[in-house]
Amino acid sequence: MSGVFSPTRAKIKERTLRTDKWWLEPAITFAVLFSFIIYATFRAFEGANYFTEPLISPFYSPCLSQACVAGSTIFGWTPVSAEIFNFALSPALIILIFPLGFRMTCYYYRKAYYRAFWLSPPACAVAEPHTKYTGETRAPLILQNAHRWFFYAGLVFNVFLTYDAVISFKNSEGQWGHASVGSLVLLVSSTLLWFYSLSCHTCRHTVGGRLKHFSAHPIRYKLWTLVSVLNHKHQQFAWYSLAGVAFADIYVRQVATGAWTNFYFF
Amino acid sequence: MARKLNLRIWRGDATDGGLKDVQVDVNEGEVVLDVIHRVQATQMGDLAVRWNCKAGKCGSCSMEINGKPRLACMTQVASFGEDETITVTPLRAFPVIKDLVTDVSFNYKKAMEIPAYEPPKELQPGEARMQQVDVERSQEFRKCIECFLCQNTCHVIRDHEENKKSFAGPRFFIRIAELDMHPLDMLKNRKRTAQEEHGLGMCNITKCCTEVCPEHIKITDNAIIPMKERVVDIKYDPARMFAGLLKREKRN
Numbered sequence: 001m002s003g004v005f006s007p008t009r010a011k012i013k014e015r016t017l018r019t020d021k022w023w024l025e026p027a028i029t030f031a032v033l034f035s036f037i038i039y040a041t042f043r044a045f046e047g048a049n050y051f052t053e054p055l056i057s058p059f060y061s062p063c064l065s066q067a068c069v070a071g072s073t074i075f076g077w078t079p080v081s082a083e084i085f086n087f088a089l090s091p092a093l094i095i096l097i098f099p100l101g102f103r104m105t106c107y108y109y110r111k112a113y114y115r116a117f118w119l120s121p122p123a124c125a126v127a128e129p130h131t132k133y134t135g136e137t138r139a140p141l142i143l144q145n146a147h148r149w150f151f152y153a154g155l156v157f158n159v160f161l162t163y164d165a166v167i168s169f170k171n172s173e174g175q176w177g178h179a180s181v182g183s184l185v186l187l188v189s190s191t192l193l194w195f196y197s198l199s200c201h202t203c204r205h206t207v208g209g210r211l212k213h214f215s216a217h218p219i220r221y222k223l224w225t226l227v228s229v230l231n232h233k234h235q236q237f238a239w240y241s242l243a244g245v246a247f248a249d250i251y252v253r254q255v256a257t258g259a260w261t262n263f264y265f266f
Numbered sequence: 267m268a269r270k271l272n273l274r275i276w277r278g279d280a281t282d283g284g285l286k287d288v289q290v291d292v293n294e295g296e297v298v299l300d301v302i303h304r305v306q307a308t309q310m311g312d313l314a315v316r317w318n319c320k321a322g323k324c325g326s327c328s329m330e331i332n333g334k335p336r337l338a339c340m341t342q343v344a345s346f347g348e349d350e351t352i353t354v355t356p357l358r359a360f361p362v363i364k365d366l367v368t369d370v371s372f373n374y375k376k377a378m379e380i381p382a383y384e385p386p387k388e389l390q391p392g393e394a395r396m397q398q399v400d401v402e403r404s405q406e407f408r409k410c411i412e413c414f415l416c417q418n419t420c421h422v423i424r425d426h427e428e429n430k431k432s433f434a435g436p437r438f439f440i441r442i443a444e445l446d447m448h449p450l451d452m453l454k455n456r457k458r459t460a461q462e463e464h465g466l467g468m469c470n471i472t473k474c475c476t477e478v479c480p481e482h483i484k485i486t487d488n489a490i491i492p493m494k495e496r497v498v499d500i501k502y503d504p505a506r507m508f509a510g511l512l513k514r515e516k517r518n
Contacts, residue, residue, distance in 0.1 A: 002425070002426060002427050002428065003424060003425035003426055003427060004358045004359070004424060004425065006427045007280075008280050008361035008362070009358055009359075009360070009361060009362060010276055010278065010283060010355055010356045010358060010362040010368075011278060011282055011283050011284065012276065012285075012355060012358065016333045017330065017332060017333030017353050017355060018332060018333030018334060019332045019333065019350070019353075020332075020334075107471050107491050110470060110471045110472075111470075111471050111472050111473050114470050114471070114472050115472055120421065120470065120472070121421040121425065121472065121474070124334070124335075124419050124472075124474035124477050124478065125330065125333055125334055125335055125358075125419050125424075125474070125478075126333075127421075127424075127425055128421055128425045130425075132426070133421075133422060133425065133426045133429065133468070134468065135422060135465075135467055135468035135469060135470050136467050136468070136469070136470055137465075137467040137468060141470075142467070145494075145497075145498050145501070145502040146502070147498075148495075148498060148503065201487070201491045201492075201495065202495060204492075205491075205492060205495035205496075209492050209495065210495065210496060210499060212446070212447060212448065212449050212451075213400060213449040214397070214399040214400050214403065215396075215397035215399050215400050215449075216449075221399060231487065232487075
């Protein structure tokens with residue numbers, strides 16, 4: 001017997017005496033994240049319906065594979081083979097590790113999935129079911145320390161997705177000066193991704209958090225205070241940006257399949 | 267106007283114990299500690315409860331109220347429904363002594379293991395000067411009243427007694443962070459020992475310490491995560507190590 005049932009502790013048989021709906025938050029988190037995982041997996045393997053001039057799904061951008069459909073690549077740059085070991089590789093699978101790794105190692109998402117998926121703990125002051133716990137000291141969880149590498153990669157991806165949003169202000173003939181619902185969807189999605197990245201704890205550390213001496217570095221201190229303001233909302237940006245990316249992909253897919261028409265404002 | 271409150275209080279010691287139901291008068295504006303005192307005065311004269319300031323500043327009356335780690339003196343009875351039974355137990359992460367009193371000496375042992383502030387050798391007493399922006403950062407951590415609610419709710423030790431040997435807990439991570447962020451602290455290896463001796467890597471950022479802190483210290487966001495990032499600087503970031511950036515910043 002360990003934990004709250006250890007011999008020296010108060011003899012209480014319940015795992016928790018909380019009377020509020022402590023299970024609701026992890027249950028909602030589980031439902032939403034699990035739904036996203038299922039959808040994202042389906043889309044990553046689908047390998048189709050990710051591009052319709054001038055819109056490209058964020059799941060497939062940058063499109064680096066020789067399997068990418070015409071017009072979806074960046075200046076025709078396709079350095080990755082369409083097949084690996086005779087296995088047809090969806091263009092999404094090539095780049096998936098970067099956004100996935102960024103979110104998997106994110107300090108907010110760690111809280112969310114440790115609670116909702118691994119029940120470690122399911123909620124505060126609710127005894128977890130595991131008999132042993134080593135935290136993030138051993139493989140594979142020690143890899144959480146790679147968060148900053150994914151953060152840097154995420155910034156590069158944000159540039160690509162912002163580029164996608166900019167070129168979406170063309171019409172389907174490639175002429176500039178047009179705006180559609182799709183343009184707004186990609187613009188909002190990429191903007192939310194910037195807020196998510198810039199509010200990241202690693203970003204806060206990088207711009208100034210690692211300093212011992214704020215007064216000796218006034219510009220980095222100012223940057224740190226600005227990122228700290230965003231950092232307070234990191235959880236919200238994590239969810240909003242996830243929803244933004246998912247909706248952008250759904251929108252592009254629906255337009256690409258012909259189910260929806262991309263309405264042009266002008 | 268007084269009304270009756272249904273209260274369940276854990277009574278017992280390390281050998282045995284259980285929840286006892288009592289009914290007690292409660293007046294408007296009273297906190298849980300008030301009704302516990304009334305029970306002690308009128309029905310259970312030998313009820314053990316630790317308390318001191320009744321103002322949320324001494325950290326003595328930490329207990330679990332309806333399963334949540336809280337200060338009894340800062341928990342309004344009116345925050346619960348009128349028909350709701352309030353259940354009061356001792357902290358469940360520490361050995362119980364009697365009734366609502368637990369042995370929190372684990373925390374004092376851990377406090378002694380944290381190396382103290384080490385000023386520059388050439389600095390004489392009274393000569394230290396700090397800019398306000400440098401003071402403010404660690405000022406937040408100095409608000410800690412040592413109620414140990416964060417220690418109590420941290421699942422690393424609450425749910426795993428065996429981890430107490432190797433894990434200092436959130437209260438002491440804010441102490442380490444405070445010192446590591448101090449411009450005049452000269453102690454080397456504070457980051458490394460935080461990870462290798464005080465168990466920083468055991469924390470999985472589930473933020474329960476922040477949720478229960480009565481002083482609203484952002485323990486996870488402002489202390490634990492920044493310390494984890496500092497550990498990454500020295501242990502898991504080859505680019506920083508090879509570029510020698512680390513050395514340069516040590517001089518800051």
